[in-house]
Amino acid sequence: MNFTRLVFPGVTMIxxxxxxxxxxxxxxxxxxxSSFQMSDTVSGIISSLFYLAYCFTIIYSIVMTTNKGPKPMIMLAGGFAVSGMFMISASLNEWMLAAGVLLAGGSTGLVSPPYGAAIAFWIKEPLQGKANTWINSGTSLGIVATGVGAILLTPHWRYTYVLYAVIALIVLWWNYRIIPKPDDSLKVQRGLLSAKGLEGAKSMITGAILMGISSACFWTFSRSFIESSGDFSTLVLSLFWVTIGLFGITSGLGGAVIERIGLQSSYTLFAVMMGGASILLTWAPDSIPIVIGAAALFGTSNLFMCGLLIVWGIRVFESNASLGxxxxxxxxxxGQVIGSILAGSMIEGIGYAVTFAVFGAISILGSFLRTA
Structure with missing residues (x-):
């Protein structure tokens, strides 16, 4: 299959x-x-449901992708996203909101393994690393879109989610038309750990958990932090989010960067950068240049690290791309489940600045892990 024919719909689904x-x-x-008068602790718990749903659906997706191929899981992921966002938009209370969050969060777990398998099926091996990192960069495009949506529709968050759900429905149709069904000659391999990957698995798992803990605080509470610290307009608050997405697009170059400087150097550099973003935000959360700088640093490093985890995982589980x-x-x-709940509780107890500094330090400490 042509590289762009698979990658473009993959980018939009991500x-x-x-x-x-x-x-x-x-x-x-x-x-x-504000609509539901939720505390930071309740907000953190509900936010953690995105990651909790992911934990269950990604296990299901790995198994079903191995048995049925990638297309059914990609379609199910799109269906979860559409229904979850419609439910969030129609929420009457925190419980209905939480149910919508579970569905929307489950979509991300369903979608990741099948694209790895699809790339393994239909993209030539020399281009597979680039295909994976470019598809992963779709997260950044989605973040940019949410920032633009916030500028145009704030504070109408219900209408915003309706619009997002309609977009998701269109993207689901596009992927349905493009993604082929595997024929009998294409079987997802069921291998587990490669011999050379046994040592790397422990470090990879530890690094992924630490990255999840550290990043959850920024993803969930960064806007609330800066909104409570300075007299920012809605435009500035939305541009903060758009900046994360715009700089995250550079994660599409992750495969090339890893090839050039190596997996270890890439991991160490960007883990430090990600931790630095949280710490920078604590320095002057009422300063527009500092706030935008922290967003740029986080967008570049966090989305790059997600792409790096794909490359690292596939090297460890080299015989099974969806498992990798x-x-x-x-x-x-x-890690994000832990981080989201912990961050909400810490913010109520010790405030935003100290909490963000602690979570930034976690990422920097994690940078000392060895990737091989």
């Missing part, structure tokens, strides 16, 4: 599931919390 259905929640959270993506992303999501 944009829908990760960008619109999952990460947009942090941008819209202040208005949602699924395991590190599962560990990432477990």
């Amino acid at each position: 944009a829908v599931t990760y960008g619109l259905a999952r990460y947009s929640f942090g941008l819209l959270l202040p208005n949602i919390s 993506i699924g395991v590190p992303f599962l560990m990432l999501s477990i």
Whole structure:
């Protein structure tokens, strides 16, 4: 299959599931919390459901992708995103909101492993790393779209989610038309760990969990932090989010960067950058240049690290591409469950600045892990 024919719809589906259905929640959270009068602790618990749903659906997706091929899981992921966002938009209380969050969050777990398998099926091996990192960069495009949506529709978060759900429906149809069914000659391999990957698995799992813990605080509470610290307009708050997405698009170059400087150097550099973004935000959260700088640093580093986990996972689980993506992303999501709940509780107890500094330090400490 032509590289762009598979990658373009893949980018848009990742944009829908990760960008619109999952990460947009942090941008819209202040208005949602105001509507339901939720505390930071409750907001953190509900936000954690995105990651909790991911933990269960990615396991299901790994198994079903192995048995049925990638297309059914990609279609199910799109269906979850559409229904979850419609439910969020129609929420009458926190319980209905939480149910919508579970569905929307589940879409991301369903979608990651099958694209790894689809790339393994239909993209030539020399281009597979680039295809994976470019599809992963769709998250950034989704984040940019949510920022633009917030500028145009704030504070109408319900209408925003309706619009996102309609977009998701269109993208679902496009993927249905493009993604072929595997024929009998294309079987997803069932291999587990490669011999050379046994040592790397422990470090990969630890690194993914630490990255998840550290990033959850920024994704969930960064807008609330800066909104409470300075007299920013809606435009500036939305541009903060758009900046994360715009700089995250550079994660599409992740495969080339890893080839040039190596997996270890890439991991160490971007883990430090990601931690630095949280710490920078604590320095002057009422300063527009600092706030935008922190967003740029986080967007570049966090989305790059997600792409790096794909490359690292496939090297560890080299005989099963869907497992190679699924395991590190599962560990990432477990870390985000922990981080989201912990961050909400810490913010209520010790405030935003100290909490963000602690979570930034976690990422920097994690940078000392060895990738091989």
